Amino acid sequence: MIIPLFQSLEKLKKMRLSxxxxxxKIPRLSSATNLEHIDLEGCNSLxxxxxxxxxxxxxxxxxxxxxxxxENIPSxxxxxxxxxxxxxxxxxxxxFPEISPNVKELYMGGTMIQxxxxxxxxxxxxxxxxxxxxxxxKNLPTSIYKLKHLExxxxxxxxxxxxxxxxxxxxxxxxxxxxxxxxxKELPSSISYLTALDELLFVDSRRNSPVVTxxxxxxxxxxxxxxxxxxxxxxxxxxxxxxxGTVEKTRGIERTPTILVKSREYLIPDDxxxxxxxxxxxxxxxxxxxxxxxxxxxxxxSTWDFVTHxxxxxxxxPPSSSSExxxxxxxxxxxxxxxxxxxxxxxxxxxxxxxxxxxxxxxxSPIYASEGSFITCWQxxxxxxxxxxxxxxxxxxx
Amino acid sequence: MLNLKFDANPxxxxxxxxxxxxxxxxxxxxxxxxxxxxxxxxxLPSKLRLLHWEYYPLSSLPKSFNPENLVELxxxxxxxxxxxxxxKARFCxxxxxxxxxx
Numbered sequence: 001m002i003i004p005l006f007q008s009l010e011k012l013k014k015m016r017l018s019x020x021x022x023x024x025k026i027p028r029l030s031s032a033t034n035l036e037h038i039d040l041e042g043c044n045s046l047x048x049x050x051x052x053x054x055x056x057x058x059x060x061x062x063x064x065x066x067x068x069x070x071e072n073i074p075s076x077x078x079x080x081x082x083x084x085x086x087x088x089x090x091x092x093x094x095x096f097p098e099i100s101p102n103v104k105e106l107y108m109g110g111t112m113i114q115x116x117x118x119x120x121x122x123x124x125x126x127x128x129x130x131x132x133x134x135x136x137x138k139n140l141p142t143s144i145y146k147l148k149h150l151e152x153x154x155x156x157x158x159x160x161x162x163x164x165x166x167x168x169x170x171x172x173x174x175x176x177x178x179x180x181x182x183x184x185k186e187l188p189s190s191i192s193y194l195t196a197l198d199e200l201l202f203v204d205s206r207r208n209s210p211v212v213t214x215x216x217x218x219x220x221x222x223x224x225x226x227x228x229x230x231x232x233x234x235x236x237x238x239x240x241x242x243x244x245g246t247v248e249k250t251r252g253i254e255r256t257p258t259i260l261v262k263s264r265e266y267l268i269p270d271d272x273x274x275x276x277x278x279x280x281x282x283x284x285x286x287x288x289x290x291x292x293x294x295x296x297x298x299x300x301x302s303t304w305d306f307v308t309h310x311x312x313x314x315x316x317x318p319p320s321s322s323s324e325x326x327x328x329x330x331x332x333x334x335x336x337x338x339x340x341x342x343x344x345x346x347x348x349x350x351x352x353x354x355x356x357x358x359x360x361x362x363x364x365s366p367i368y369a370s371e372g373s374f375i376t377c378w379q380x381x382x383x384x385x386x387x388x389x390x391x392x393x394x395x396x397x398x
Numbered sequence: 399m400l401n402l403k404f405d406a407n408p409x410x411x412x413x414x415x416x417x418x419x420x421x422x423x424x425x426x427x428x429x430x431x432x433x434x435x436x437x438x439x440x441x442l443p444s445k446l447r448l449l450h451w452e453y454y455p456l457s458s459l460p461k462s463f464n465p466e467n468l469v470e471l472x473x474x475x476x477x478x479x480x481x482x483x484x485x486k487a488r489f490c491x492x493x494x495x496x497x498x499x500x
Contacts, residue, residue: 011466013470014472016472018475020475023481027482
């Protein structure tokens, strides 16, 4: 039998030995200079990797997921083509490996890693960093903000992680951030600098029913200046459902950021206002009552008189010419009622509902008709409409 | 491989010296040992470019196998312990003997 002493693997491009659960080592690969793809997922007897993989200049994809006996990884600094490195589930791996700066996707969940070195900033092309269930991970360096291409950061299940770093730098590409099931007590205010964020998951699995909240459709971008206006309207289970730690999109709307907030305590920064169910916070300016306008000249008995009748005296500046006469006519007891003149002569009125709506208009109050005649007796008719300022009813003269 | 079950001779591929693509595919896991090699496997053609063998039943590839033309090696869920047996089987390009002597 001939045992070739020097065998070449020069033409080999792809090597897949996944789930070969008796495999203890792989051959030297120094000659496999064209190797692009190595898949050793689930090789849970693999004890070591040949140092020779350090020389695979064309290697793009290296999957060592679930190689649970692997303790050390050779340096991968020189793997200049490497784009995807999967080390998740390498449960004996304790040190952050040396990785080529060109890597785009790095999966390191479920390892023994305690901290991410600040040199992670050298992975300038990194788009996806998955550290899910890194139970020993205690620290995340601030230099993570220098990963300007980072789109996905998964820290869910990092139960020892107590804080998310704070920095004024922006991660302009970060679209998905999962901080669920961590020990993070509060989010830094700089989270509002993540202007591209689509999803922020912050769910505490220790409670069975996470609060699922959807931010306003307007707040697609959490600009720093607008962060104070972010209102989270509690409409549970609309966009996202959390099932056993994974997120399933059911009726997700494209480009609408979804924020799942931890239910245990209140954990978002002070300048983010949360509103539950009904509108309870500050009203947007559009809905606020406008100040009364001054009108220069109004003939007696016009619609203007009708309007001023319902106004509290301090809000009305009587027209200059007939001010003495008009002051007698302005009733003062209707303090609950206000008005908004909208134009010069075409005015309309609103009443504000403060509790009981029947108090705001009584059918014995005098009404000025448009011709100047004086109506003293009228009936409240049917409801014409309701708005945020109150209800409008039809008035019928007797 | 359908439901074919048979024992194969160790030299079953010996006369297929021009074989370039070899794909043994199992649609169901319970059929994984459709072909068994009770006496091992002696030979695989050196012209092979694709070796795709699901549930490869042996602990290594044949000692004599020269993978110089191999482009893709797919052995998912194999029983391999080491890929190539034998202490002297080193894989090295002829012009970088550096690693071959180790």
